[in-house]
Amino acid sequence: xxxxxxxxxxxxxxxxxxxxxxxxxxxxxxxxxxxxxxxxxxxxxxxxxxxxxxxxxxxxxxxxxxxxxxxxxxxxxxxxxxxxxxxxxxxxxxxxxxxxxxxxxxxxxxxxxxxxxxxxxxxxxxxxxxxxxxxxxxxxxxxxxxxxxxxxxxxxxxxxxxxxxxxxxxxxxxxxxxxxxxxxxxxxxxxxxxxxxxxxxxxxxxxxxxxxxxxxxxxxxxxxxxxxxxxxxxxxxxxxxxxxxxxxxxxxxxxxxxxxxxxxxxxxxxxxxxxxxxxxxxxxxxxxxxxxxxxxxxxxxxxxxxxxxx
Amino acid sequence: xxxxxxxxxxxxxxxxxxxxxxxxxxxxxxxxxxxxxxxxxxxxxxxxxxxxxxxxxxxxxxxxxxxxxxxxxxxxxxxxxxxxxxxxxxxxxxxxxxxxxxxxxxxxxxxxxxxxxxxxxxxxxxxxxxxxxxxxxxxxxxxxxxxxxxxxxxxxxxxxxxxxxxxxxxxxxxxxxxxxxxxxxxxxxxxxxxxxxxxxxxxxxxxxxxxxxxxxxxxxxxxxxxxxxxxxxxxxxxxxxxxxxxxxxxxxxxxxxxxxxxxxxxxxxxxxxxxxxxxxxxxxxxxxxxxxxxxxxxxxxxxxxxxxxx
Numbered sequence: 303x304x305x306x307x308x309x310x311x312x313x314x315x316x317x318x319x320x321x322x323x324x325x326x327x328x329x330x331x332x333x334x335x336x337x338x339x340x341x342x343x344x345x346x347x348x349x350x351x352x353x354x355x356x357x358x359x360x361x362x363x364x365x366x367x368x369x370x371x372x373x374x375x376x377x378x379x380x381x382x383x384x385x386x387x388x389x390x391x392x393x394x395x396x397x398x399x400x401x402x403x404x405x406x407x408x409x410x411x412x413x414x415x416x417x418x419x420x421x422x423x424x425x426x427x428x429x430x431x432x433x434x435x436x437x438x439x440x441x442x443x444x445x446x447x448x449x450x451x452x453x454x455x456x457x458x459x460x461x462x463x464x465x466x467x468x469x470x471x472x473x474x475x476x477x478x479x480x481x482x483x484x485x486x487x488x489x490x491x492x493x494x495x496x497x498x499x500x501x502x503x504x505x506x507x508x509x510x511x512x513x514x515x516x517x518x519x520x521x522x523x524x525x526x527x528x529x530x531x532x533x534x535x536x537x538x539x540x541x542x543x544x545x546x547x548x549x550x551x552x553x554x555x556x557x558x559x560x561x562x563x564x565x566x567x568x569x570x571x572x573x574x575x576x577x578x579x580x581x582x583x584x585x586x587x588x589x590x591x592x593x594x595x596x597x598x599x600x601x602x603x604x605x606x607x608x609x610x611x612x
Numbered sequence: 613x614x615x616x617x618x619x620x621x622x623x624x625x626x627x628x629x630x631x632x633x634x635x636x637x638x639x640x641x642x643x644x645x646x647x648x649x650x651x652x653x654x655x656x657x658x659x660x661x662x663x664x665x666x667x668x669x670x671x672x673x674x675x676x677x678x679x680x681x682x683x684x685x686x687x688x689x690x691x692x693x694x695x696x697x698x699x700x701x702x703x704x705x706x707x708x709x710x711x712x713x714x715x716x717x718x719x720x721x722x723x724x725x726x727x728x729x730x731x732x733x734x735x736x737x738x739x740x741x742x743x744x745x746x747x748x749x750x751x752x753x754x755x756x757x758x759x760x761x762x763x764x765x766x767x768x769x770x771x772x773x774x775x776x777x778x779x780x781x782x783x784x785x786x787x788x789x790x791x792x793x794x795x796x797x798x799x800x801x802x803x804x805x806x807x808x809x810x811x812x813x814x815x816x817x818x819x820x821x822x823x824x825x826x827x828x829x830x831x832x833x834x835x836x837x838x839x840x841x842x843x844x845x846x847x848x849x850x851x852x853x854x855x856x857x858x859x860x861x862x863x864x865x866x867x868x869x870x871x872x873x874x875x876x877x878x879x880x881x882x883x884x885x886x887x888x889x890x891x892x893x894x895x896x897x898x899x900x901x902x903x904x905x906x907x908x909x910x911x912x913x914x915x916x917x918x919x920x921x922x
Contacts, residue, residue: 317732334734345735346748423637426656427656438656
């Protein structure tokens with residue numbers, strides 16, 4: 303059995319990075335040097351019936367919307383706006399998903415995102431087969447300003463932020479309806495020097511570990527400061543609620559760090575602009591993530607969250 | 613039931629083309645204006661077990677190789693070299709395709725293409741599910757020189773060429789082992805003003821119709837000049853052999869037009885450089901494609917070849 307992380311490491315070792323690629327496998331997206339000093343980011347996600355949505359209960363509109371939205375979340379994490387979408391479909395032959403109505407609704411969901419963020423569906427591929435429904439979306443994008451954000455640029459002394467409350471996304475259906483944080487990413491690009499950023503797709507615990515490992519740093523986060531979404535049952539114990547916020551995944555909020563010196567002014571500017579920001583901890587030297595409770599007790603946070611195994 | 617052509621037309625009508633996209637849905641790839649006067653092309657193809665290969669008999673090496681090669685053929689048709697690859701996998705849980713050996717061989721097949729044409733595997737997405745194996749590849753590319761080639765630029769008076777013999781690709785297994793025509797595309801870019809180009813993925817008959825429809829032109833092709841591949845049985849009647857060359861598909865040769873004035877010098881230059889070129893006909897005014905036999909009799913060529921229906 304291979305974990306996704308090990309699989310990605312093996313691929314990085316096997317395949318080199320040739321110009322114009324500047325950043326390849328391992329971040330939310332790849333960075334290409336497209337000409338002179340301008341950079342482009344490319345992201346891709348494959349969504350599968352029965353894994354990322356269930357077409358027995360999920361409408362084709364929301365399935366199409368989600369397929370684009372998760373990629374937009376990756377672009378937001380790279381500090382980029384979208385420029386084009388490429389959508390590939392595997393359509394089950396002779397099943398309801400082969401009907402014109404299904405495809406129309408699916409593309410209406412895609413269009414909600416391309417209209418909202420003003421970019422083109424520029425290509426794709428459509429095939430029918432005897433397997434279940436699958437949709438691959440690939441997006442190109444360009445930085446809102448200057449350079450793309452990477453997950454590897456956190457530095458000791460940085461403050462760590464998230465852009466919204468976490469947990470309960472799958473139970474509450476939020477994973478189908480979330481708004482990718484492009485506006486907040488654009489605002490941050492204009493307002494502050496962002497150090498490291500990624501989007502919370504697999505859960506704060508595993509995603510924060512990924513950022514720290516990529517940056518060669520450690521982090522401390524404070525249990526009392528982790529915002530818990532109202533989709534997480536209020537009747538659960540505080541431990542169970544915290545675990546949901548750390549591990550449920552599919553939050554699609556941004557996780558990022560800025561230098562400690564600007565954290566306070568950033569928080570004030572965010573308040574002035576009604577931008578939701580939650581300062582949850584700080585970056586330190588070393589490795590791993592520590593969780594600090596309200597009494598000041600510290601424990602190692604295990605890697606929990608969603609990893610594909612195959 | 614919707615044909616693929618109708619489906620693409622509906623999408624073109626539903627989705628507009630917003631800058632930086634210059635050419636969107638409908639060609640072998642999309643053209644993006646990436647900065648100033650430089651253009652980028654993006655292509656994508658989704659390959660499915662049981663449709664584009666059969667993993668009961670096809671090795672994972674050849675499946676991975678084909679998934680990249682068909683996209684490289686699209687780039688060649690746009691007059692572009694590849695700059696980066698993005699590979700998404702749907703892996704059947706608990707099946708042979710989930711084994712490490714399978715994935716290693718698949719990526720060795722991918723690497724044969726990235727090594728041959730010197731570009732990076734720069735990203736992707738990997739998921740496991742209960743469905744069959746699927747692989748989506750998205751490639752970025754840039755023109756060998758000047759502008760990308762489009763399928764819509766044929767003009768009456770042009771000569772029509774193909775870059776190799778046609779037919780029998782599926783029976784002979786050539787669809788798994790073909791070499792994408794990037795070198796010929798590069799040579800043509802340097803040597804001549806190419807008018808229209810596409811790659812023969814669905815068969816000369818349907819693909820030539822597509823080029824003529826996109827260009828607003830008609831074509832005449834000569835049965836005696838259509839090169840028939842040795843994969844097509846020599847024991848078949850000449851009619852059956854011609855039908856194979858026109859309709860089998862998955863030839864992955866280039867189909868292109870140049871002005872009639874340069875056709876002869878192009879053919880001579882190709883001979884000098886051991887570049888295989890076959891002049892099969894000419895572009896005329898009107899619409900549709902006519903087939904002219906050795907006695908000079910002309911008949912309308914029906915649209916035959918592979919179209920997905922769903």
